[in-house]
Amino acid sequence: xxxxxxxxxxxxxxxxxxxxxxxxxxxxxxxxxxxxxxxxxxxxxxxxxxxxxxxxxxxxxxxxxxxxxxxxxxxxxxxxxxxxxxxxxxxxxxxxxxxxxxxxxxxxxxxxxxxxxxxxxxxxxxxxxxxxxxxxxxxxxxxxxxxxxxxxxxxxxxxxxxxxxxxxxxxxxxxxxxxxxxxxxxxxxxxxxxxxxxxxxxxxxxxxxxxxxxxxxxxxxxxxxxxxxxxxxxxxxxxxxxxxxxxxxxxxxxxxxxxxxxxxxxxxxxxxxxxxxxxxxxxxxxxxxxxxxxxxxxxxxx
Amino acid sequence: xxxxxxxxxxxxxxxxxxxxxxxxxxxxxxxxxxxxxxxxxxxxxxxxxxxxxxxxxxxxxxxxxxxxxxxxxxxxxxxxxxxxxxxxxxxxxxxxxxxxxxxxxxxxxxxxxxxxxxxxxxxxxxxxxxxxxxxxxxxxxxxxxxxxxxxxxxxxxxxxxxxxxxxxxxxxxxxxxxxxxxxxxxxxxxxxxxxxxxxxxxxxxxxxxxxxxxxxxxxxxxxxxxxxxxxxxxxxxxxxxxxxxxxxxxxxxxxxxxxxxxxxxxxxxxxxxxxxxxxxxxxxxxxxxxxxxxxxxxxxxxxxxxxxxxxxxxxxxxxxxxxxxxxxxxxxxxxxxxxxxxxxxxxxxxxxxxxxxxxxxxxxxxxxxxxxxxxxxxxxxxxxxxxxxxxxxxxxxxxxxxxxxxxxxxxxxxxxxxxxxxxxx
Numbered sequence: 001x002x003x004x005x006x007x008x009x010x011x012x013x014x015x016x017x018x019x020x021x022x023x024x025x026x027x028x029x030x031x032x033x034x035x036x037x038x039x040x041x042x043x044x045x046x047x048x049x050x051x052x053x054x055x056x057x058x059x060x061x062x063x064x065x066x067x068x069x070x071x072x073x074x075x076x077x078x079x080x081x082x083x084x085x086x087x088x089x090x091x092x093x094x095x096x097x098x099x100x101x102x103x104x105x106x107x108x109x110x111x112x113x114x115x116x117x118x119x120x121x122x123x124x125x126x127x128x129x130x131x132x133x134x135x136x137x138x139x140x141x142x143x144x145x146x147x148x149x150x151x152x153x154x155x156x157x158x159x160x161x162x163x164x165x166x167x168x169x170x171x172x173x174x175x176x177x178x179x180x181x182x183x184x185x186x187x188x189x190x191x192x193x194x195x196x197x198x199x200x201x202x203x204x205x206x207x208x209x210x211x212x213x214x215x216x217x218x219x220x221x222x223x224x225x226x227x228x229x230x231x232x233x234x235x236x237x238x239x240x241x242x243x244x245x246x247x248x249x250x251x252x253x254x255x256x257x258x259x260x261x262x263x264x265x266x267x268x269x270x271x272x273x274x275x276x277x278x279x280x281x282x283x284x285x286x287x288x289x290x291x292x293x294x295x296x297x298x299x300x301x302x
Numbered sequence: 303x304x305x306x307x308x309x310x311x312x313x314x315x316x317x318x319x320x321x322x323x324x325x326x327x328x329x330x331x332x333x334x335x336x337x338x339x340x341x342x343x344x345x346x347x348x349x350x351x352x353x354x355x356x357x358x359x360x361x362x363x364x365x366x367x368x369x370x371x372x373x374x375x376x377x378x379x380x381x382x383x384x385x386x387x388x389x390x391x392x393x394x395x396x397x398x399x400x401x402x403x404x405x406x407x408x409x410x411x412x413x414x415x416x417x418x419x420x421x422x423x424x425x426x427x428x429x430x431x432x433x434x435x436x437x438x439x440x441x442x443x444x445x446x447x448x449x450x451x452x453x454x455x456x457x458x459x460x461x462x463x464x465x466x467x468x469x470x471x472x473x474x475x476x477x478x479x480x481x482x483x484x485x486x487x488x489x490x491x492x493x494x495x496x497x498x499x500x501x502x503x504x505x506x507x508x509x510x511x512x513x514x515x516x517x518x519x520x521x522x523x524x525x526x527x528x529x530x531x532x533x534x535x536x537x538x539x540x541x542x543x544x545x546x547x548x549x550x551x552x553x554x555x556x557x558x559x560x561x562x563x564x565x566x567x568x569x570x571x572x573x574x575x576x577x578x579x580x581x582x583x584x585x586x587x588x589x590x591x592x593x594x595x596x597x598x599x600x601x602x603x604x605x606x607x608x609x610x611x612x613x614x615x616x617x618x619x620x621x622x623x624x625x626x627x628x629x630x631x632x633x634x635x636x637x638x639x640x641x642x643x644x645x646x647x648x649x650x651x652x653x654x655x656x657x658x659x660x661x662x663x664x665x666x667x668x669x670x671x672x673x674x675x676x677x678x679x680x681x682x683x684x685x686x687x688x689x690x691x692x693x694x695x696x697x698x699x700x701x702x703x704x705x706x707x708x709x710x711x712x713x714x715x716x717x718x719x720x721x722x723x724x725x726x727x
Contacts, residue, residue, distance in 0.1 A: 009501075088617050108619030109503035110573030117574075118617075129621070131503030166503060194500040 004101065004122035005296055006113055007132035008173040016138070016174060022295035023142050023288065029066065030290060040069035043100040043301050047073040048091075049126070050106040055262055055286060056126050056135070060103045063293035069100070069301070087111065088118060095121045100301045104128075109166075122300050130164045130224075136261050137170035139292040141178075143285045144217055147257060151178035155253075157211040158182065159242060160221030160269055163190040167261045168221060169198065176201045185211035186221075186242060208242055215252040219259045220244050220269050235268055244270040246277065257281050304328045304341050305720065310349025310681065314356060315654040316670035325354055327677040330720035335671055349681055352714055353649070356669050357389025357420075357678025358656040360630065362454070362479075362533055362557060362605035365391075365422070368409065369398025374610035374698050376410065377417040379630070381696035382608070384419045384724035386630035387656075387713030389678035390668055391420055391608075394454040395427040402427035402438035407446035419723045420716070421678070423449040423666060425479065428467045432456040435463065440470050449664050452479035454533060455580070455625075459485055461518055468528035477529040477555075477663050482515035482540065483507075483580065492621050494567045494582040502572055504620065507582050509537040516540040520547045523554055531663050532556035534607050536581035538591035545600040555663050556595075557603040560629055560636035563592045565703065575616045575623035576703040579609065596655065597646045603659035606633045610699030628697045632690055634682060635709030642684070643710060649684065656680070677720035684711040 008016070029035055045064045049057050057073055064071035074094075085093075087106075094102060101122045104112050109129030116123050127133040141151065148154060156175055162168045162184045175182050176199030183203050184195055196202050205211050212218060223238060249256065258270070258280040266272045274280060307325040312335055314320075324339040325332065360383060366374035376393075383391045393410065395401035401410060407424045414422030426443035430436045432453040440451055451471055457480060458464045464480075471478045488511035493499050495506020516532055520543055523530035532544055535556045547554040561579065566586045570577040577583060595601040609626025616623050637655070641647045661669030668678055692705040716724045 086614065086617065087619060106619065108621045111619045114573045114619060129503050163500075169501075169503060192495075192500050192506075194497045197497050198501055 023291040026291040038068035040067040043069040059289040133166040164224040304344035306344040310354035314671040359660040363608040380419040404442035404446040468526035487511035541595040557605040638711040679717040681715040
């Protein structure tokens with residue numbers, strides 16, 4: 001099995017530090033007029049997206065191009081999926097075209113893990129179902145570290161639909177490896193008790209105020225309506241109890257930052273005022289996405 | 303035509319026999335069991351060092367015929383059964399069409415008579431199309447050869463329908479075999495709900511989905527007086543409830559599969575569909591409760607739930623793959639390994655679980671070495687080492703998590719109605 005990037009869980013601290021530090025090197029590039037390197041010239045990256053995605057797909061594509069690689073993006077609706085080809089066959093077909101890496105998003109948890117056992121090409125997981133979204137956790141860590149010297153001892157509240165969130169899982173694994181205190185918060189039906197055993201340092205609460213109290217970082221998650229099998233509660237009810245509003249921020253540390261992996265639903269998981277709040281770093285996350293993905297691509301292919 | 307099985311350790315739970323003896327078979331039936339038999343014209347099989355037992359009965363297999371012959375047929379599945387030491391198998395009704403009528407039952411009986419390597423006994427559906435609404439033609443299926451009723455895989459959710467089914471089954475003297483799963487609680491689930499399902503981002507099948515249905519069935523068994531058999535029991539609570547019902551004298555039995563007493567969710571290879579089945583591989587505490595239930599006598603049968611699926615169906619994203627694994631050829635090896643070699647049960651008890659246990663539920667007139675009984679025999683070793691190669695399986699399917707596993711002990715020869723159905727080469 002070639003080395004790709006399937007998840008944060010199996011990465012060690014050293015590898016994560018290396019990626020984050022390399023991403024920092026790439027940060028200045030993002031605001032230069034000439035943004036292109038030739039580190040990966042002649043390399044080919046296939047972005048295979050079985051789920052709708054604007055930011056992640058574009059971010060990977062730009063990251064590849066800024067490293068001088070060629071990138072091809074395929075979305076499921078326009079591919080052979082609609083002709084009934086199985087996932088394994090599609091991937092084998094693409095692998096036969098000898099790309100240097102396949103960046104893949106899929107609605108099924110574990111799809112890239114399953115494929116990596118059958119493919120010669122390294123796979124970079126761009127989000128698998130409810131499981132992991134490793135580059136999101138890396139860019140979140142980069143964004144936090146742009147404002148804090150260390151992740152150790154930081155109090156991070158992750159709020160929302162935890163059960164269905166790959167962003168939450170990847171962030172928990174990453175933050176835990178660096179000694180952060182993690183509070184997961186959401187309605188009870190979206191907060192299975194077993195989450196506490198996901199990694200050391202995780203605590204659960206159904207009370208948003210308790211989650212936010214003394215937090216250094218507040219990560220809001222999108223409500224994954226498409227992943228819920230049964231309608232557990234109304235959107236209105238959700239915002240009332242789990243939406244982040246300005247007054248909540250008084251409970252957090254004075255310099256606490258607000259994060260969101262996007263796309264944001266104003267008025268659902270956070271109020272419009274919070275989205276535009278000065279300590280909201282949502283757009284910094286997007287910007288860091290490119291630097292982090294450049295570091296990941298370079299590590300996997302370079 | 304006579305056959306003399308010589309010098310084996312004859313273990314016959316029905317007569318509490320456990321001694322070195324010969325077994326003489328004539329015209330397809332057991333003629334005699336005694337030391338030093340001889341019959342000059344008889345073919346000889348030397349069973350020195352081997353166990354000679356009544357033919358094993360697997361009361362829970364999926365043969366996929368009619369309708370899904372790409373995955374298994376009566377012929378291929380029954381050959382796998384013979385290679386696993388089984389001489390009688392009961393096939394579940396979730397075929398296409400569903401076995402919910404005498405016509406389909408007769409078709410299976412007829413195909414099995416012509417092509418079956420072992421005895422095949424159909425299990426009829428409880429409801430039409432196993433849709434859970436209207437009762438199937440239970441009496442007619444029994445007349446055509448059905449030995450039990452079950453809506454395995456598509457359990458009857460409506461408790462009134464289940465009550466009526468039990469009432470009819472009692473009148474027809476048929477056992478009701480239930481795949482106990484509350485489909486609302488398990489909806490969308492792909493593996494046992496627990497630490498690992500949460501970690502891997504897979505939807506869970508809670509133990510409670512089995513427990514609540516076992517509880518319901520035990521209550522219904524009590525008010526109807528029906529013989530109720532819980533299929534593939536997998537949870538700690540379910541074992542406890544069945545034990546309680548049996549202590550109270552209800553006609554309740556249950557079976558366990560080799561995978562449920564051998565593997566837990568912790569041993570799954572993540573996202574590998576060869577570990578995906580229903581009920582799912584449970585937590586270690588459930589698995590040990592199943593072993594304890596076997597040792598304590600609460601669980602009275604081992605059944606494989608042999609569930610073949612074509613490679614293309616299992617080579618998918620975990621959540622898209624169908625449930626089930628094949629199990630006929632590895633059952634004895636796993637049972638020896640996990641139950642006997644580990645010291646949890648005696649060898650005689652193991653033979654019971656494969657013979658008199660299922661026989662007492664199904665009443666096939668088999669599972670014994672009594673003179674005059676059909677000469678179904680399973681001859682096995684408790685110590686030779688062998689490695690399972692799923693690519694050599696007689697099954698048409700390859701979905702097993704036990705590929706490459708080395709076993710100590712396993713079947714050596716299988717005789718059905720006095721003739722060799724399979725011999726280890």
